[in-house]
Amino acid sequence: MKKLIAIITIALFAFSFQAEAQNCNQGKKLAEKTWEKWGPWKPNIQLIPFKAEVQKIKNVWNWIAANGGATIGPRFLEIDGGNETGSITGQTKSTFVTPPSFDNKVELTINKYDGKAKTGVVICVQGRDGVTTQKATYEFPNDKNGKVKKFTLNNVRGKIIIVAMRNKSVGNKFKYRINAKKK
Structure with missing residues (x-):
């Protein structure tokens, strides 16, 4: 009986640890939808029509989320598109997804300007091949x-x-500004 209790305890600990792990899974689904729309990445895609199409997708996505037609999920973050702002309350998360980058180097800035929640950040990239690779982690x-x-x-x-980004506090908020710029 003690062995069975020990096995169950270890299994529950492993399950709870896995549930706590920070990852890019939510953003991965939106990235896959973006690839479905655009097909293979081509370096000769023209920036202006591409950005116009991304803006259409972003407007529709935001309209659906704002009107309650969908569970609020990942949001678009346009490179060189200015700041996005938000607030993450007790143990929830916020995910951002960019369109495919035209630049080889991008600087991402997250500004925690209010609140005192401990918040984990994971940054990943996904290529057209569907492979998602973790690039950085940080904990505010x-x-x-x-x-x-x-x-x-x-x-x-x-x-x-x-x-x-995942708030790891029960009762604290994390208010932020995020932007991405070509480097």
Whole structure:
């Protein structure tokens, strides 16, 4: 009986640890939908029509989320598109997905400007082949002081960038600004 209890305890611990793990799975689905729309990445895609199409997709996605037609999920983050802002409350997450990058190097900035929640960040990229690779992780500490963290992502041309942030506090908020710029 003690062995059975020990096995169950270990299994429950492993399950709870797995559920707590930070990952890019939510953004991966939106990245796959983007690849379905665009097909293979071609370096000669013209930037202006591409950005116009991305804006259409972004507008439709935001309209659906705002009108309750879908569970709020990942949001688009346009490279060189300015700041996106948000707030992550007790043990929830926020995910951003960029269109495929035209540049090989992108600087991603996350500014924690209010709240004191400990918040984990994972940054991944996904190529047209569907392979998702983790590029960086970071954890904002549980404190009230504002923090700015910059990530320089290399070798991202033709890849979608996924940023997943998870609040690890029960009762605290994490208010942020996020942007991505070509470097």
